[in-house]
Amino acid sequence: MEKEIAGKMIKVNDEGYLTDFSQWTREVGEAIAAENNITMTPRHWEVIAYLQNEHKNNVALSIRKIGKSDVLDIKEFYQLFPQGPLKTSTKIAGIPKPASCI
Amino acid sequence: MKKVLILGAGTAGTMMANHLHHELDKKEWQIDIIDEREEHHYQPGYLFLPFDIYTPEDIIKKIEDFIPKGITLHKGKIDILLPKENAVRMADGRVYNYDILIIATGAKIAPEEIDGMQGEEWQKSVFDFYTFEGALALRNKLREWEGGKLLVHITEMPIKCPVAPLEFAFLADSFFKHKKMRDKVEISFVTPLSGAFTKPKATAALDHLLDEKNIKIEADFAIESVDNERKVIIDYGGREIPFDLLVTVPTNKGDEVIARSGMGDDLNFIPTNKATLQSLAFENIFVLGDASNIPASKAGSVAHFEAEILTENIKHYINGEPLSEEFDGHANCFIETGGGKALLIDFNYTHEPVEGTFPFPGVGPLRLMKESRMNHMGKLAFRWIYWNMLLKGTHIPFVSSHMEEAGKNFN
Numbered sequence: 174m175e176k177e178i179a180g181k182m183i184k185v186n187d188e189g190y191l192t193d194f195s196q197w198t199r200e201v202g203e204a205i206a207a208e209n210n211i212t213m214t215p216r217h218w219e220v221i222a223y224l225q226n227e228h229k230n231n232v233a234l235s236i237r238k239i240g241k242s243d244v245l246d247i248k249e250f251y252q253l254f255p256q257g258p259l260k261t262s263t264k265i266a267g268i269p270k271p272a273s274c275i
Numbered sequence: 276m277k278k279v280l281i282l283g284a285g286t287a288g289t290m291m292a293n294h295l296h297h298e299l300d301k302k303e304w305q306i307d308i309i310d311e312r313e314e315h316h317y318q319p320g321y322l323f324l325p326f327d328i329y330t331p332e333d334i335i336k337k338i339e340d341f342i343p344k345g346i347t348l349h350k351g352k353i354d355i356l357l358p359k360e361n362a363v364r365m366a367d368g369r370v371y372n373y374d375i376l377i378i379a380t381g382a383k384i385a386p387e388e389i390d391g392m393q394g395e396e397w398q399k400s401v402f403d404f405y406t407f408e409g410a411l412a413l414r415n416k417l418r419e420w421e422g423g424k425l426l427v428h429i430t431e432m433p434i435k436c437p438v439a440p441l442e443f444a445f446l447a448d449s450f451f452k453h454k455k456m457r458d459k460v461e462i463s464f465v466t467p468l469s470g471a472f473t474k475p476k477a478t479a480a481l482d483h484l485l486d487e488k489n490i491k492i493e494a495d496f497a498i499e500s501v502d503n504e505r506k507v508i509i510d511y512g513g514r515e516i517p518f519d520l521l522v523t524v525p526t527n528k529g530d531e532v533i534a535r536s537g538m539g540d541d542l543n544f545i546p547t548n549k550a551t552l553q554s555l556a557f558e559n560i561f562v563l564g565d566a567s568n569i570p571a572s573k574a575g576s577v578a579h580f581e582a583e584i585l586t587e588n589i590k591h592y593i594n595g596e597p598l599s600e601e602f603d604g605h606a607n608c609f610i611e612t613g614g615g616k617a618l619l620i621d622f623n624y625t626h627e628p629v630e631g632t633f634p635f636p637g638v639g640p641l642r643l644m645k646e647s648r649m650n651h652m653g654k655l656a657f658r659w660i661y662w663n664m665l666l667k668g669t670h671i672p673f674v675s676s677h678m679e680e681a682g683k684n685f686n
Binding site (some may be wrong): 235255260264 | 363431434467469495497499510511512513542
């Protein structure tokens with residue numbers, strides 16, 4: 174299905190995750206963040222860039238992996254994206270919701 | 276003489292020993308299996324032990340009773356795997372060489388991963404039921420407990436048998452009703468996931484059951500620590516949930532020997548080809564059951580289906596042929612829902628659990644995704660099937676290692 178985000182028609186799944194990353198722009202990310210009551214700061218964008226890069230390299234994302242990365246710790250991850258940081262941050266980043274398994 | 280070496284004589288390793296014993300030419304192949312334990316535990320039984328449904332005798336037998344004659348069981352602790360030398364070194368210095376290695380070292384709980392989990396209250400008001408000792412201690416606690424706030428909690432995924440915590444919550448509801456004290460117990464199901472299960476359709480059905488049984492769901496809870504003094508669990512966002520009795524499933528990790536050997540990921544699970552079950556790092560190493568990192572459930576049914584696939588692939592490997600058998604992630608789980616009923620789910624890598632009938636399309640007798648007494652009978656019968664058929668590698672009639680798509684309502 175398609176949804177209007179930041180003035181453009183964007184392909185999303187029924188949970189609102191982008192299904193075509195090529196449609197992602199910073200404005201799209203910003204609009205999804207606003208829907209989730211998050212105001213993006215430069216630090217937020219650094220984390221988003223890191224997540225997008227991990228996804229590009231086919232790394233399965235998990236809270237544990239992020240905690241062990243040298244980009245940020247889990248505490249900060251929660252401060253930036255309160256309430257389910259992995260779910261929210263991946264939605265803003267335009268990448269699939271991590272299948273935290275099985 | 277060529278050698279196949281199997282590490283671990285649990286569910287997966289034992290099944291594999293039995294399969295290969297039937298399939299490989301005994302004049303050419305020697306099969307050995309290594310384990311440090313004396314007992315084989317029927318792990319699904321740990322769920323029933325706390326509620327006095329099973330006794331310890333129901334779930335424990337001797338390891339060697341299930342290893343076929345002609346296969347040597349070596350007891351002892353493994354120090355390290357030396358895959359470049361095709362060898363395994365034991366803690367006492369023994370060295371075993373192999374042509375083909377099958378790793379079935381399983382997964383274990385690691386409560387030490389969470390601050391305070393194994394603190395003052397461990398086995399007083401904080402329990403696990405993924406070990407025999409934990410389940411037994413919890414049984415003794417439940418016999419005397421007078422009620423309060425019960426949390427059934429998952430630390431992080433993946434865990435063995437991902438439906439077991441839900442079953443625990445359902446059985447607890449039933450148990451306290453039976454003891455006429457349900458009104459004194461508040462049950463909450465605390466999970467790092469966004470709902471009761473990992474697959475959306477099953478989650479909807481299970482969320483409904485939780486609601487019906489007056490079990491509160493606390494979703495998206497990523498635990499940081501257990502405060503033993505205040506008896507609360509705290510998540511990374513600062514959210515706190517108080518408890519009188521915490522039944523937790525700690526972090527699950529692969530065996531330490533995998534870490535010592537430098538062969539695992541950050542949870543000691545071995546990177547494995549999810550279709551062929553061959554290790555990604557060494558072509559003569561195969562990984563079966565909970566020890567691998569494949570995105571399938573860590574469950575006995577999965578190991579059973581994998582063992583049938585892997586047996587064929589090992590024969591292909593020996594003959595120098597492509598590993599053409601592909602595992603589809605098939606899992607088949609009974610979910611005890613209390614009150615003598617159970618639910619059955621059947622799914623794989625690509626298809627989530629749906630409604631339908633099992634194993635005969637349109638007939639059943641088991642109903643998928645619906646509570647029924649027949650499903651509960653199936654679950655209880657499974658213990659007999661486990662000891663008498665599954666471990667011995669006997670094919671279970673009508674249940675295919677690849678998931679059957681007929682008889683299911685996919686949309």
